[in-house]
Amino acid sequence: MYQYTNQTFHTHNFDQANLQDGELNNCTFEKCTFRGTSMEEMTSTGCQFIDCDFTGALLNASLHKGSAFTNCKFMGTNLFVSKFEQCKMMGSDFSNAYMDGITLLGGDWSYTNLRHTNLSRQDLRGIKLTEADLFGCNLEKSDIRGADLSHVQMGQCKLKGADLRDAKLDGIDLKSLDLQGVKLDVAQAVLLARSFGAKVG
The missing domain is CATH 2.160.20.80 (E3 ubiquitin-protein ligase SopA)
Structure with missing residues (x-):
């Protein structure tokens, strides 16, 4: 298990990485790629993901509290039984994402696909x-x-x-x-x- 707190990543490539079962707290990711990344059961709290690409990533059973995913790509992403509490998702694209069992508690999902x-x-x-x-x-x-x-x-x-x-x-x-x-x-x-x-x- 890993933990990142108050860290900033810009145009970082996390493609195909193993980021399962970790914690991200108050981190910022801008224009980063998570294509095909294993992120099952990870938790984000108060994080910002700006213009990030999660195409084909595995986010099943992940938990997000008060995080922002703005203008992100979730094409073909596995979001099975994931949970988003009071998150800001403006402008993100969920084309062909697997979202069965997902939980959306409040938040701002304006302009999403x-x-x-x-x-x-x-x-x-x-x-x-x-x-x-x-x-x-x-x-x-x-x-x-x-x-x-x-x-x-x-x-x-x-x-x-x-x-x-x-x-x-x-x-x-x-x-x-x-x-x-x-x-x-x-x-x-x-x-x-x-x-x-x-x-x-």
């Missing part, structure tokens, strides 16, 4: 997803209360049984969504009715 991700039965309360791409995501039976979904791409999302009460839905074409079994609050129901041309009030 999460297309076709299985987020069913997730606790997504209060999470910020502004302008994220959730095209084709499975959000069935997820608790999305109070989340910021402003201008999110939600085409072909599966929403049956989801709870959207108090979520911000600005800029979303509600008419295009299959809202069968979805819980809405009164204000959202009014928005939906108006989107179909109804005069409410």
Whole structure:
């Protein structure tokens, strides 16, 4: 097991390295590469990863608390049963990432690419997803209360049984969504009715 604290790495190559079961505390990684790196069961706390490449990395069962992964690449990354608590993920790309069993507790996931991700039965309360791409995501039976979904791409999302009460839905074409079994609050129901041309009030 290794531990890095208060260290800074710039354009460092960690490709194919064995970084399993370690701890990163308050470290900064800028434009570093972790392609194909073994990072299972590692923990990051208060770290910053800026423009880093995790393509094909193994991050399964990893835990991240208050860390930032901004404009990072997670293409084909294994994130099975990983956990992100109050992390900032703005602009990161999760194309073809394996995310079954992932836990997202709050945080800022704005401008991320999460297309076709299985987020069913997730606790997504209060999470910020502004302008994220959730095209084709499975959000069935997820608790999305109070989340910021402003201008999110939600085409072909599966929403049956989801709870959207108090979520911000600005800029979303509600008419295009299959809202069968979805819980809405009164204000959202009014928005939906108006989107179909109804005069409410």
